[in-house]
Amino acid sequence: MEHNSIATAKILSDALPHMQRHDGSVVVIKLGGHAMSSDEGMARFARDVVLMRQVGVKPVIVHGGGPMINEMLDKLGIKSRFVGGKRVSDKATVEVVEMVLSGKVNKQIVAAINAEGGQAVGISGRDGNLLHCTRADGDLGLVGVPSKVEPHIIRALVAGGFIPVIAPLGAGAGGEIYNVNGDTTAGAIAAGLSADRLLLLTDVDGVKDSHGDVVTQLTIARVLELTEQGVITGGMIPKTETAMQAVKCGVKAVVIMNGHRENACLLELFTTCGAGSMIMA
Numbered sequence: 001m002e003h004n005s006i007a008t009a010k011i012l013s014d015a016l017p018h019m020q021r022h023d024g025s026v027v028v029i030k031l032g033g034h035a036m037s038s039d040e041g042m043a044r045f046a047r048d049v050v051l052m053r054q055v056g057v058k059p060v061i062v063h064g065g066g067p068m069i070n071e072m073l074d075k076l077g078i079k080s081r082f083v084g085g086k087r088v089s090d091k092a093t094v095e096v097v098e099m100v101l102s103g104k105v106n107k108q109i110v111a112a113i114n115a116e117g118g119q120a121v122g123i124s125g126r127d128g129n130l131l132h133c134t135r136a137d138g139d140l141g142l143v144g145v146p147s148k149v150e151p152h153i154i155r156a157l158v159a160g161g162f163i164p165v166i167a168p169l170g171a172g173a174g175g176e177i178y179n180v181n182g183d184t185t186a187g188a189i190a191a192g193l194s195a196d197r198l199l200l201l202t203d204v205d206g207v208k209d210s211h212g213d214v215v216t217q218l219t220i221a222r223v224l225e226l227t228e229q230g231v232i233t234g235g236m237i238p239k240t241e242t243a244m245q246a247v248k249c250g251v252k253a254v255v256i257m258n259g260h261r262e263n264a265c266l267l268e269l270f271t272t273c274g275a276g277s278m279i280m281a
Contacts, residue, residue, distance in 0.1 A: 014271075015270040015271070018269060018270040018271065018272075019055045019056065019270060022055075022056070022057050022196070022269050022270075023055070023056035023057070024056055024057075024058070025056075025057055025058065025196035025197065026058045026060065026158070026193050026194075026195045026196055026197075027052065027057055027058065027059050027060070027195065027196060027197045027198075027199065027265075027269070028059075028060045028061075028062060028186055028189055028190040028193065028195045028197070028198045028199070028251075029049070029059055029060070029061050029062070029186075029198075029199045029201065029265060030062050030063075030064070030182055030183055030185075030186035030198070030199065030200045030201060031045065031061055031062070031063045031064070031109065031201055031259065032063075032064045032066075032182065032201055032202060032203070032259060036063070036065075036068075036105070036108065036109070037067070041260070042108070042109070042112045043112060043115070043116070044262060044263070045112070045259075045265075046109070046112035046113045046115065046116045046118070047116045048263055048264075048265045048266050049061065049113055049116075049118060049163060049265070050113060050116045050117050050118035050163075051266065052265065052266070052269065053118060053161075053163055057269065058158050059163055060154060060158065060163070060164050060166070060189065060190075060193065060195070061109060061113075061120075061163065061164065061165045061166065062166045062168060062182060062185050062186035062189060063101075063105060063106065063109055063165065063166070063167065063168070063182065064168065064182035065100055065101050065104075065105040065167075065182075068100050068104060068105055069096065069097055069100050069101070072096055072099070072100050073093065073096055076096065078092055078093060078096060080093070083137075083139045083140060086140055086143070087140075087143075088139070088140055088141045088143075089140060089141045089142045089143050089179040090141045090142065091142065093141070093142075093179075094141075094142045094177050094178075094179050095177075097169070097179045098124070098167075098169055098177055101124065101167040101168065101169060102122075102124045102167045102169065105167070106122040106123075106124070106165055106166075106167045107122055109122070109165050110122040110165050113163055113165070118163050119161055119162050119163060120162065120163040120164075120165050121157055121162045121163070121164060121165065122165045122166075122167070123153065123157075123164060123165070123166055123167070124166065124167035124168075124169040125146075125166065125167065125168060125169045125170040125171070125180065125185060126169050126170065126171045126177065127153060128150070128152060128153030129150045129171070130149065130150055130151065130153055130154070130166070130170075130189075131146055131148075131149060131169070131170035131171065131180065131185065131188065131189075132146070132147050132148040132149070132150070132170065132171060132172075132173075133145060133146055133147055133170035133171065133172055133178040133180060134147045134172065134173075135172070135178070142176065142177060142178055142179055143178065143179050143180070143181075144170045144172065144178025144179065144180045145180070145184070146170060146180065146184065146185065146188035149188050149189060149191070149192030150192075151189065151192040151193050154166075154189070154193060155193070166185070166189065168180045168181065168182045168184075168185035168186075170185075181238075183200060183238065183239060183242045184242060186198060186200065186242070187242040187243070187245055187246040187249075187251075187254075190246050190251045190254075191245075191246050191249035191250055191251055194250045194251070195251050195252070196251075196252050196253075197251075197252065197253055197254070197255065197268075197269070198243070198246050198251050198253075198254040198255070199254075199255050199257060199265060199268060200239055200242065200243065200254065200255065200256045200257070201257060201258070201259025201264065201265075202239065202256060202257065202258065202259060203258065203259070203260060204236070204256075204258060205257070205258045205261075205276060206255075206256050206257055206258070206275075206276035206277030207223070207226070207232060207236060207240065207256060207277040207279075208231075209226070209231060210229070210231050214276070214277060215277050216274065216276075216277060216278065217277070217278050217280070218277060218278070218279050218280075219279075219280060219281065220244050220247060220248070220279065220280075220281060223240050223243070223244060223279060224244075227240065236256075239256055240256070240279065242254075243256060243279040244279065247279060247280060247281050248281075252280070253278050253279065253280045254278070254279045254280075255268055255274070255275070255276045255277065255278045255279075256276050256277045256279070257275045257276025257277070258275070258276065261275060264276075
């Protein structure tokens with residue numbers, strides 16, 4: 001028992017310089033739907049977020065919810081149509097997307113954070129004119145691309161001590177609802193806030209080199225080089241594109257990391273080794 005207490009005290013002592021460095025930092029975290037697959041994992045994530053807020057970090061959560069959307073569409077008998085591997089979002093589909101993301105998923109995350117002693121508030125990109133969108137592609141229907149971010153509502157919540165939890169939905173010029181990619185939403189919001197960090201929680205450890213090893217630090221030039229060489233492929237390409245765009249728009253650093261790893265966010269912020277791949281200018 002005493003040995004465990006001493007080890008815990010040393011961990012806290014070693015973390016102090018990192019806590020001081022990130023005190024007051026705005027950290028946007030993209031939480032994917034697959035990372036919410038278990039109550040235990042959700043509780044761990046919530047505890048980490050509350051601890052971050054307790055030591056002076058200002059976390060802002062943007063979440064996805066693809067698996068939950070698929071499940072609800074199946075239950076309602078709404079068949080999905082895909083173009084180029086992307087779901088077409090007609091009016092019926094978007095209504096389900098909003099119901100699942102703003103309702104079930106958003107409130108699940110809010111409840112988990114509040115259960116750990118935090119003060120979370122759930123909103124969507126449609127609230128407070130947060131996320132203005134244009135249509136991404138006519139063939140995809142009501143799928144949006146952020147055109148403008150008005151982060152006043154986020155700043156007001158953070159200033160009040162709250163942890164914003166944001167569903168990736170946006171509004172068009174005519175008030176129409178747009179379904180927006182979660183990573184894209186997180187990148188746009190992080191840029192709008194000039195965030196110190198954007199953490200993209202995925203199901204892989206980070207960007208890997210040609211030998212399969214995780215590259216812990218990359219510049220935009222290096223990312224472009226690895227992409228041109230065919231080393232960065234598949235689903236990692238849109239994530240690195242989001243990261244590069246966020247950095248170009250003023251985010252200090254973006255980290256692509258494995259959200260299934262226990263205490264992943266704490267490892268990244270409060271240890272020397274960090275977690276995943278950090279992309280900077």
